[in-house]
Amino acid sequence: MTDTDLTAFVRGLPKAELHMHIEGSLEPELMFELAERNGLALPFKSVEEIRAAYAFSNLQDFLDIYYQGAGVLITEADFKDLALAYFRRLAADGGTHAEIFFDPQTHTDRGIAFDVVIKGLLAGMDEAEKTLGVTSKLILCFLRHLDEDAAFATLEQAKPWLAEIVGVGLDSSEVGHPPAKFARAFQAARDLGLKIVAHAGEEGPPAYVWEAIDLVKVDRIDHGNRALEDEALTARLVRDGTTLTVCPLSNLKLCGVKTLEEHPLKRMLDLGLKATVNSDDPAYFGGYLLENYMATATAVGLTREDLVTLAKNSFAGSFLSEAEKAERIAGVDAYAAAN
Ligand code: HPA
C-alpha cells in the first residue's frame, strides 16, 4: 500500500475518539471570532501570532495558554459552535463516535454558569448526530490542581444533568496532584452511576497509574505512557484489558517524547495493551484524529493490522452499550475485509 492508499484506508476506517478536551479544539480563527462577538480583547494580534505561541516544553506551559484561550467562551452559542466545529473535523477524518471531555470549573470559576456550558455542548452534540451521523458522549473532568471540595461542588452542579453525562475524569496539572486526592469525589461519582477515567502517567509516575486502577478503580486510563516503566504495572494493565487513551501528537508537543519515532504506541500494541489513538487538544497540538493515526503510523511503523486493532480498541474501550460496541466492531471488520 502506498502512503496515500493507507491514509485513505484509515480515513474510511470507522473510529472512535476517546480522549479529546473540547476546550482544546478551539482553533485560533474561532478564538478571534468569539472574542469579537463577545467584545473581548485577546493578547494576540493575529492567528499567526497565536499559533507561534504554541511552543510548549511541558504540560503546564500548554495549560497556561489553554485556560487563557477558553476565556472567549461565554454563551451557549459559543459552546455549541465550538463543539460543532470539532465534530465536523472528526467526521472529515472518518470518526464516527467521540467521548469528549469538558472542564466545567474553567468556566464556572470565571462566572459562566454550568448550565450554559453543558446546554451549549449538548446542542452541538445533538446537531452533530443529526447532520453528520457522529454519535457522542460527555465526560466531565475535575481540575486536579483545585481541591477536593471544588470537585464535590462541581459534581453537585452536574446532578440535574446526570442523564447527559456518561462519566467523570481528571485533568490539568498532574505532578503533585495524584488520583488519590480525588478518591472520595470519584467514589461519589460512581455511586451516581457515572463511569470513571483519569489522566495518569502523562507526566506523573507509574505510582499514579497504580492509584488510578487500585484506589480510584478507573474504567480506563488517559495517556498511561509512563506505566511502561513498571513491568508489574504493564502486566496488570494487559491482564485487566484496561484501555489506554494514548495521544501521540500531544506527547510530542508537550515533550513527553523527543521525536514521534520514539513514541511507545507500537510497543504498547506489541505488549498486548489496549491502546487507542486520540488527539487530546487538537487545536494546540497540530493534528486531529487522522493526523494522529497517520503521523504515528509513519513514525513507528504501524501495520494495516495495527491500525485496524486501534480502531477496534477505540470502540471496545468506549462507553457505548455492549450491543453497540459489538455492532461498531463488526463494522470495522467489515470495512477491513472489503478494503
Ligand atoms: O493534555 C492534557 N493533560 C492534562 N490536562 C489537560 N487538560 C486539557 N488537556 C490536557
Ligand SMILES: [Zn+2]
Ligand atoms: Zn488529555
